[in-house]
Amino acid sequence: MPPADLRPATLADAPAITGLLNEIDRIEIGRPETDQHTVEADLKHPRTDPARDSWLALDGGRPVAYGLLWDESGGERVDIDHYVLPDHQQSGLRVLVAMETRALAVARANGAERAVVHLHLNSRPTTDTALLTERGWSVVRTHHVLRRTLDPAADRLPAAPAGVRMRACATEADRVKVHELHQRSFAQHFGFQPREYRQWLDDIGAEALDWSLVWIAGTDDLGDAGFLLARDDREAMGWIRSIGVLREARGRGLGGLLLRHAFAHFAARGRDTVGLGVDTANATGAPRLYERHGMTLHFAVDTWEAVLA
Structure with missing residues (x-):
């Protein structure tokens, strides 16, 4: 399978990103629960620059992976969101690698020597977690949605x-x-x-x-x-x-x-x-x-x- 195109997301992509996230919702929790205005708000957040802090992977024009990064701490802590369809793990990996690189650059620009990056995933995610563990990621906390x-x-x-x-x-x-x-x-x-x-x-x-x-x-x-x-x-x-x-x-x-x-x-x-x-x-x-x-x-x-x- 040829690699998907990878580019920054824009506000105009919000409907397509919402569709991708709801497709993942259906797989992970059984029904769509992502609203477009939430996607738009994330892309417009004052501490996120979509041109540098977002990634959208497209396969034939169809979104298959999406990532967003934001700097909440002004220090070493950086947060990311990562979404990928099950059959497009390599595209998801490209997004993850790009986010790791950016996270370290953000932390260093904040004066930190390292980046401590957090990512929240469904406990049964569409992301292949073996790709995460191979890159040194580990689970440090669990939350429940009630x-x-x-x-x-x-x-x-x-x-x-x-x-x-x-x-x-x-x-x-x-x-x-x-x-x-x-x-x-x-x-x-x-x-x-x-x-x-x-x-x-x-x-x-x-x-x-x-x-x-x-x-x-x-x-x-x-x-x-x-x-x-x-x-x-x-x-x-x-x-x-x-x-x-x-x-x-x-x-x-x-x-x-x-x-x-x-x-x-x-x-x-x-x-x-x-x-x-x-x-x-x-x-x-x-x-x-x-x-x-x-x-x-x-x-x-x-x-x-x-x-x-």
């Missing part, structure tokens, strides 16, 4: 217990508070990268975000101590992007209250399913919290790492 069905009759807004209050994220000051809560509550999580406020807004796609799906929870004695940030722009399901509670406020029911609040709002909007992702080694008890609230495994994602020097 989902839960919703029932508008059963999923009603919960009453806050005594001494606890909930409010919507309605003002710029509230957004600043959610950023603070996110940074503090996630600081010890695997792979966390600190973000200034404006960087964080870019990461969450603030311009297109429905801020009515962002809430803050607090207690009388601690003040604001937890948050939940959700999205309703995915066709497959409502999505809880992040939920966090400060260490000193854990064990007081804030996480469960925020979850039930989100379930009720999604159910009222007519959604029948909600999902989220969780680190299986999360030390805060989040996996057990989600299980208690009826969330079950949809699929697993492995974090692969390579250290390039």
